[in-house]
Amino acid sequence: MPRRDELRPKRFEATNRLKSLMTEYYQELARAAKNKNEKVAWCTSVGPAELLLAFGFKVHYPENHGALLGTTRTANNYIPRAHAIGYSPDICSYLTSDIGAFLKNETPLSKAYGIESVPKPDVLVYNTNQCRDVQEWFSYYARKLGVPVLGINSPHGLDEVGASHIKDVAEQLQSMKDSLEEISESQFEMKRLQHTINLSLEGTKFWKTVLATATNIPSPLTFFDGCIQMAAAVCFRGEQRAVDYYKVLLTELNERIAKGIAAVDGERFRLYWEGMPIWGKLRQLATLLMELRTCLVASTYCNSWIFEALDPSKPFESMAKAYSEIFINRSEAQKEKYIVDHVKRYKIDGVIFHDSKTCPSNSNARYGMPRRLQEDYQIPTLVLDGDLNDLSFYSEEQATTNIEAFIEQLEGA
Numbered sequence: 016m017p018r019r020d021e022l023r024p025k026r027f028e029a030t031n032r033l034k035s036l037m038t039e040y041y042q043e044l045a046r047a048a049k050n051k052n053e054k055v056a057w058c059t060s061v062g063p064a065e066l067l068l069a070f071g072f073k074v075h076y077p078e079n080h081g082a083l084l085g086t087t088r089t090a091n092n093y094i095p096r097a098h099a100i101g102y103s104p105d106i107c108s109y110l111t112s113d114i115g116a117f118l119k120n121e122t123p124l125s126k127a128y129g130i131e132s133v134p135k136p137d138v139l140v141y142n143t144n145q146c147r148d149v150q151e152w153f154s155y156y157a158r159k160l161g162v163p164v165l166g167i168n169s170p171h172g173l174d175e176v177g178a179s180h181i182k183d184v185a186e187q188l189q190s191m192k193d194s195l196e197e198i199s200e201s202q203f204e205m206k207r208l209q210h211t212i213n214l215s216l217e218g219t220k221f222w223k224t225v226l227a228t229a230t231n232i233p234s235p236l237t238f239f240d241g242c243i244q245m246a247a248a249v250c251f252r253g254e255q256r257a258v259d260y261y262k263v264l265l266t267e268l269n270e271r272i273a274k275g276i277a278a279v280d281g282e283r284f285r286l287y288w289e290g291m292p293i294w295g296k297l298r299q300l301a302t303l304l305m306e307l308r309t310c311l312v313a314s315t316y317c318n319s320w321i322f323e324a325l326d327p328s329k330p331f332e333s334m335a336k337a338y339s340e341i342f343i344n345r346s347e348a349q350k351e352k353y354i355v356d357h358v359k360r361y362k363i364d365g366v367i368f369h370d371s372k373t374c375p376s377n378s379n380a381r382y383g384m385p386r387r388l389q390e391d392y393q394i395p396t397l398v399l400d401g402d403l404n405d406l407s408f409y410s411e412e413q414a415t416t417n418i419e420a421f422i423e424q425l426e427g428a
């Protein structure tokens with residue numbers, strides 16, 4: 016067995032294609048912002064991207080920029096700048112690192128995709144279905160850049176997504192449509208929206224199939240692969256590019272399955288990752304788990320870009336339903352049910368909860384869930400302290416010790 020520092024996660028050939036698609040995407044955005052021939056919208060991860068695309072906006076997702084600040088381990092250079100202007104160390108570290116980078120006029124997009132700066136928006140559009148921080152994040156830029164900010168205020172913590180919730184959000188989307196007509200200086204066309212929703216739905220189905228290949232034993236992909244491959248689901252939502260890319264990736268995954276190629280050689284244990292990724296430590300955690308011959312086969316996070324409720328025949332209602340029924344927006348009971356279902360479906364041996372210090376909305380270890388999974392369903396659990404971007408909340412030594420002890424516990428079970 017090679018030493019941990021010699022281990023390398025297995026790459027997918029398709030990733031080269033993804034890298035060129037991402038370069039193309041960011042250069043299109045940069046051209047639109049520079050030449051002002053197309054409008055640019057910034058949108059939260061489960062904001063109404065389909066509606067924006069139907070108006071012809073080029074869509075930038077600041078959370079993707081936040082994740083890039085995390086993976087490049089530059090976030091901690093910027094976070095103190097946001098603290099210095101009054102943003103608390105306890106709030107979302109995507110927000111603080113993104114605003115800090117803006118204040119320093121720097122971005123990892125330059126090195127990664129050859130563009131000068133984050134493309135300037137004509138409109139900022141958020142949905143509070145994930146958290147309140149996105150509203151504050153976008154409102155900061157609205158004040159700074161003098162551009163309009165539009166928001167969907169979603170009903171939160173839902174047990175069931177009922178007719179009244181759908182009606183509420185659908186009406187907000189309808190009224191947002193009127194504002195977007197003005198900002199985009201173009202007329203709304205239902206056919207265009209239906210086309211976008213159709214593509215979004217198709218992309219979502221392929222992404223779901225990609226993730227479901229991990230039900231295979233051994234799994235052909237890991238959560239860490241998913242964190243890379245999901246870039247297409249995030250950035251090309253509602254576009255043909257996502258559909259085409261996932262077809263290519265799926266062929267490669269099916270080849271791995273046919274040849275019995277495991278993402279983690281000698282897979283012994285299969286785990287579930289609950290919560291945000293620790294972006295700056297993906298490689299460290301991936302190689303640690305490879306050494307322990309353990310595969311993270313599923314996660315709530317990668318599944319969060321599956322929007323099966325989309326339906327081109329009911330555009331506004333189905334967008335409202337799809338955006339409202341996401342995991343992060345659900346009650347504790349629904350979240351628990353969701354995780355237990357996935358544990359069974361993916362034949363999982365244990366769950367790692369990442370308690371991400373600056374993202375309470377997507378940290379589910381705080382109200383007794385790990386204990387309930389152990390006691391009520393005999394599912395072993397581990398809670399890992401850390402953060403999505405702020406590495407001052409993460410101790411590599413402690414995380415390694417805790418994970419190794421957890422695997423020992425599984426070995427003895």
Ligand code: SF4
Binds near residue numbers: 149375
């Ligand atoms: S869900 Fe968490 S990581 Fe995402 S924007 Fe909100 S606070 Fe930040």
